[in-house]
Amino acid sequence: MSGSDVSLASGPMRDTILAMDELVARWGDADQRSLFARAYRDMTSSMLAAIAAGEFEDGQWVDRLLERFAEYYFESVALYASDRNRCPAVWRVAFDATAEGELSPLRTLFLGINAHINYDLALCVADVMDDWTDLDDSTRASRQKDYERVNSVIRRTVDVVQNEVVEPIAPGLGVVDLLMGPVDEWLFSVLIADWRHDTWDDALAVLEAPPDLVDQVRARIEEQALVTADKVMHFGPDRL
DSSP, X not given: OOTTOXXXXXXXXXXXXXXXXXXXXXXXXXXXXXXXXXXHHHHHHHHHHHHHTTOSTTHHHHHHHHHHHHHHHHHHHHHHHHOGGGSOHHHHHHHHHHHHOOSOHHHHHXXXXXXXXXXXXXXXXXXXXXXXXXXXXXXXXXXXXXXXXXXXXXXXXXXXXXXXXXXXXXTTHHHHHHHHSOHHHIXXXXXXXXXXXXXXHHHHHHHHSOGGGHHHHHHHHHHHHHHHHHHHHHSSOTTO
């Protein structure tokens, strides 16, 4: 399932896929914000297919995770458009970069991925595991396994993102491949899996923090994401 094919989605997730399609159509090829929207749509489509195929122990929980995750993205898009200063700082960096046009398309794409995984995802997981303290060890382990199974879906979707999203706007990545190995495997699979591993720990830190310290934990998570954003903007070959 990709693009406007929403046959595997229903209810809120059908609306989510359609909303992503609307953003892609509104922004068009000239607006680099569409790069992340396209990649995110493809990943979400693959996730819905995996849920439909019964690849997760608790498909309903994973579907709820997907839905809440997308809400964070749409909220940041809306805030940046209506009141930039209220938009999370790491998303402001990502959106500003697309407007300024000084970075390569691949770097601006990864600024969005960084904001969504290293900031949004920790808060999203904490939202959908607000019953964490009431879960037994078996259910907790099941939640973490399903969370980690997402990495397998990402790995098999990287070729789609590489071919349909990245290659048309960054055909020179063959040079990067020679320097760093297959860019789709290193950037879209290994790096994201590593980020998601750390994000699980961040989510638990939010869940286990005393109420008066939650804001401090959230601030730390965003600061870490901002540090990673700076690395995305400056690390690696100039062609990247």
